[in-house]
Amino acid sequence: GAGVSQSPSNKVTEKGKDVELRCDPISGHTALYWYRQRLGQGLEFLIYFQGNSAPDKSGLPSDRFSAERTGESVSTLTIQRTQQEDSAVYLCASSTRDRKNSPLHFGNGTRLTVT
């Protein structure tokens, strides 16, 4: 079946501009995660959505970052007034809630370059 889809795959933007990244999770997956991965680094947790519950935003690095998700569907990550340090790959993952050990399914990410 279809996996997690992210768009765009690459985004180049000028410093100070706003960007919006999109994630389409696997159908039926109630949990959705956003991670940031800088070049050569590990995955940095940003935000977590679970169904209609309030999201866990504890990983968002600043108030320039925000994310939305409507129900159990598409999510968008918005970065306002981008800075060069925002350059990274932004990864989205989804999982089911039918069992405690449901693995994460990742998209291939959006590579963001801020010039």
Next chain:
Amino acid sequence: LAKTTQPISMDSYEGQEVNITCSHNNIATNDYITWYQQFPSQGPRFIIQGYKTKVTNEVASLFIPADRKSSTLSLPRVSLSDTAVYYCLVGSTGGGNKLTFGTGTQLKVEL
């Protein structure tokens, strides 16, 4: 949240068995141990998962001692295509927990 510690890098040769150990001293009762593999320009992908003892699938084995404070991913007879970063993740998705990855282990396989 359980913190994980892995070696930053490992080198091996084709045909050898590779064992990557992850420490997770404060693992919780409900936590599972999951390993992911990441190739360049791709998202991580699931390899294997366990709760205790030993788990084996078509690509790897996972050894977990009784105290569950560590786990070892075993890759039999590695090939060049196994060159990747391997992440150990400890947590539980069913309860809606935030899942935090460690820094991962860069495995390099040579001829």
